[in-house]
Amino acid sequence: MSQTYIKEFIPNSWFHPKGIAKVLKRFWHRLPNVSGCLFATLTIDREAMRSQGYGPSESFDITRDRVRKMFYELRRGVRWKGRLYRIDAEYCTKVEFHEDEEGWPHYHVVWLTKRFVPAQLMAHLWGYGRTNVKRIRNEDFQYLLKYVCKSGKVPEWVQDRTRMRILQPSRGFLTPDPDKRSQTNATSEPRTRRTTTIRERLVKWQQLALIVTELGAGAQKRVRELRLFDSFKSILDRLVLAVALDGRYLGDGKVKIEKEEHIYPWILKNHNPDPF
Helix, strand or coil, X not given: CCEEEEEECCCCCCCCCCHHHHHHHCCHHHCCCCCCEEEEEECCCHHHHHHCCCCHHHHHHHHHHHHHHHHHHHHHCXXXXXXXXXXXXXXXXXEEECCXXXXXXXXXXXXXXXXXXXXXXXXXXXXXXXXXXXXXXXXXXXXXXXXXCCCCCCCHHHHCCCCCCCEEECCCCCCCCCCCXXXXXXXXXXXXXXXXXXXXXXXXXXXXXXXXXXXXXXXXXXXXXXXXXXXXXXXXXXXXHHHHXXXXXXXXXXXXXXXXXXXXXXXXXXXXXXXX
16 A cells, blocks of 8 residues: 655755765775774864964865875874874864854864874874874763764855765775776765755755655565655644644654645645646
8 A cells, every 4th residue: 555755855965964874875885894993183283273264164274185185294294302203094174163153173083093193293284273182982982973063054264165074084094985887986965967066065954855765575665756835844843743633743743645735835836746
């Protein structure tokens, strides 16, 4: 027996609090064992940057180049207090944003090595703020992958951009993928031509829903997008009591659609959704 319902649209994106799970699903099975590996957190001295006229956006552009140079210098080897330190292992960089209003960036770096690098040397190589160097556990690494900002809010300066790499693994960091059909760069969002800003995409995603028709056991679902007049969450908040009393709330944000008029409260006037 078929059943049709409307549910929230979840994009495949680092910038959507639920969409992150879709990104992670593409490469979660390829994460390496990082237990005991070298781990560094690199933060930015805001006051020093502001004194030069730089905000979080400009500081991000400057410091991400410095992160790349750190990898290069450590691969070649850096002499520090009479000893040579060389890290030529595979690595991964993760960008995060502070939870305050400005959302300044900071970086987490994991090297697939258990070699030691003094915190003072790492601070010297970084040069833009505080550093913290320690060993990491697998569970900590997996946790930090699950968000870009703990509040879930994407900073304004990030929203003004069309694209940003959140996770950048070096070649060989991820274990080989047994599925040859998967995309080469599994950690990125799907490669499409970006002509809109992240802000514009966030607004668009909020006002999209999916009309899903389950055709029966073993049959494929029929799915299509529907543009809403307001955000899915706002409309659901207003309708949830009524649809629950009507016996049409299926849980997990899904609302059963039995008649064409059930879809009218979700859409713009004079727009025929033709959901069935």
